[in-house]
Amino acid sequence: VRVEQCDVLVIGAGPAGSVAAALLLKQGRQVLVLERELFPRFSIGESLLPQSMEYLEEAGMLKAVVEAGFQYKNGAAFVRGERYTDFDFRDKHSAGWGTTYQVQRAHFDQVLAKEAERQGAEVRYQHTVIAFDQEAATPRVTVRDADGNEYIVEAGFVLDASGFGRVLPRLLDLEMPSNFPVRGAIFTHIEDGIASAGFDRNKIRITVHPQHCDVWYWLIPFAGGRCSIGVVAETKFLEQFKGSETERLQELVMQDPASRELLKNARWDTPARQIVGYSSNVKSLWGKGYALLGNAGEFLDPVFSSGVTIAVKSASLAATALQRQFAGSAVDWEREFAVPLKKGVDAFRTFVESWYSGGFQSVIFYEKQQPEVRRMIAAILAGYAWDESNPYVKESKRRLNTLEEICS
Ligand code: FAD
Structure with missing residues (x-):
């Protein structure tokens, strides 16, 4: 050899x-x-x-x-029912790039x-x-x-x-x-056909399922009128949906009224795929x-x-x-x-765990958030999870717990 x-x-x-x-x-x-x-x-x-x-x-x-x-891309938008909030990554606690x-x-x-x-x-x-x-x-x-x-x-x-x-x-x-429950994702790329002026193509859009706070969708706009779309849930939840991966994804997306409206002109031209147990x-x-x-x-x-x-x-x-x-x-x-x-990674883990338990969702949808706290959260969402000048990095568990109590 x-x-x-x-x-x-x-x-x-x-x-x-x-x-x-x-x-x-x-x-x-x-x-x-x-x-x-x-x-x-x-x-x-x-x-x-x-x-x-x-x-x-x-x-x-x-x-x-x-x-x-x-x-x-300059930020992330979060949607739950009628609620919408977005974070502009250029307005963040940490120094460094604010766009990507x-x-x-x-x-x-x-x-x-x-x-x-x-x-x-x-x-x-x-x-x-x-x-x-x-x-x-x-x-x-x-x-x-x-x-x-x-x-x-x-x-x-x-x-x-x-x-x-x-x-x-x-x-x-x-x-x-992994310590996380076994989740899976079903996803594809679509010709999105989104005409709504309120839709911000410069942000990833994360939508919480209307009934299940641990089920969520992503909509990631690409250049040229296309989007990546996907849903994430525990595998036992995903298993209820039958048919091809595309049919299962469509059925799940249509359960959220805002997504249904936003994507009414979408062309589903690429077969969806599923990936499970990735953690x-x-x-x-x-x-x-x-x-x-x-x-x-x-x-x-x-x-x-x-x-x-x-x-x-x-x-x-x-x-x-x-x-x-x-x-x-x-x-x-x-x-x-x-x-x-x-x-x-551990700072991200704290936020991921809190997302699925619902606590971090009450934090991001909280309407009276102090601007400096929002900037610290924006820094985490922009990936600055190693910046220990951010208290939500340095003591992420304790700080986030306190914030969850205020916001819930
Ligand atoms: P990879 O990008 O996976 O590259 C590994 C390479 O190694 C591949 O090209 C593979 O072919 C090659 N390889 C494998 N085995 C061998 C071998 N035996 N010999 C030689 N080569 C080999 N991350 C984000 O940043 N943003 C997101 O929006 C996002 N969304 C996600 C959604 C889902 C549902 C999942 C599951 C993950 C998501 N991720 C996201 C995570 C992202 O996919 C990975 O973290 C990222 O791709 C890791 O990059 P990597 O370079 O470590 O590995």
């Missing part, structure tokens, strides 16, 4: 993988990215948060993203991967990582190419950015169940010779669109740690990578 060498092997060319590759190239590392699929390929996770812009910028990818012409994009991931991920290649990464498509040998002095990874040929890569370090593929968690028995966790985010990025580590829940932001944040933290490691320092991966990453 052929044996190759590289400084860093990245598994997966999603946002985590491409951003990590670019950051490592800037340090002068030789980076090999192995991607199982041929791009462009569909992926879910289309509404970005402004915090992610910082990492796209750090990776030198911002110009390519801006020039790709995606739908501009809503992206078709097939195109977005391809833009990032091409940018990583342009910067000097070698990206091999239809090359699947199938085994990982941790016992060797440096990690040895077995790869299968599109023709079924296998070869080995010896890498100075391996970053697993394989997303829902969860390559190393599976191969190294790192999987741990996941791991025993450890790193081990000898490797670290887990983005969704290959923990995935919480889609409600606050935090996935891509966490993915690129993890890429940035890992690249910083690797710079020290390649310079000969002893890196404490727990202290320098896992702990700081989990800080923000």
